[in-house]
Amino acid sequence: MMSYGTRQKLGVLLALLGKPALIVLDETFNGLDPASRLLLKRHLRARVDAGRVGILLATHALDIAEHWADRVALLHEGGIAHTWNRGELLALRAERDGGLEAALAQRLAESTAAREAVADCARRE
Numbered sequence: 001m002m003s004y005g006t007r008q009k010l011g012v013l014l015a016l017l018g019k020p021a022l023i024v025l026d027e028t029f030n031g032l033d034p035a036s037r038l039l040l041k042r043h044l045r046a047r048v049d050a051g052r053v054g055i056l057l058a059t060h061a062l063d064i065a066e067h068w069a070d071r072v073a074l075l076h077e078g079g080i081a082h083t084w085n086r087g088e089l090l091a092l093r094a095e096r097d098g099g100l101e102a103a104l105a106q107r108l109a110e111s112t113a114a115r116e117a118v119a120d121c122a123r124r125e
Contacts, residue, residue, distance in 0.1 A: 004031040012040060019052065026058045041068050066093055066100035074107055082107045 002010070008031045015023050023044075029037050045068060047053045059065055065072045066089055074081045084092070084103070092099045 005033060005036070008032055009036060016043075022054045022056065024056045027060070028057070029059065029061055029064060044068075062099075062101050062104065065089075072100065074104055076108060076111055081111050 008028060012025070012028055015025065029040070032040065041064065044055055048055060048070070057064070057069065069089065070086045072084045072089060074083070084100070089100065092103055095102075098105070
């Protein structure tokens with residue numbers, strides 16, 4: 001039986017076959033060894049920079065999103081709660097107080113507070 005990391009590598013290799021215009025990856029970096037993670041990130045970045053492909057990456061690995069993505073979207077309760085572009089991601093990386101992780105936590109707190117305020121108003125009516 002193949003290890004989880006080997007299965008992940010096989011899945012990525014299959015996704016990269018041919019010349020797809022869009023590659024959809026879901027938690028792809030989980031289970032990969034550090035050398036394979038770095039190799040894959042560099043390969044994907046090179047393909048994007050060459051204009052050959054778009055990549056949609058679903059991940060909980062905020063370091064990957066913060067350092068390798070051109071745009072990041074926070075999905076919360078079935079919708080896009082906030083987005084950050086490349087410039088905003090670069091600014092977050094320069095901050096010393098948590099970067100993307102802190103920004104995500106703040107947006108989630110704001111979203112939760114707004115939802116609770118709406119619920120409070122509904123209860124009062």
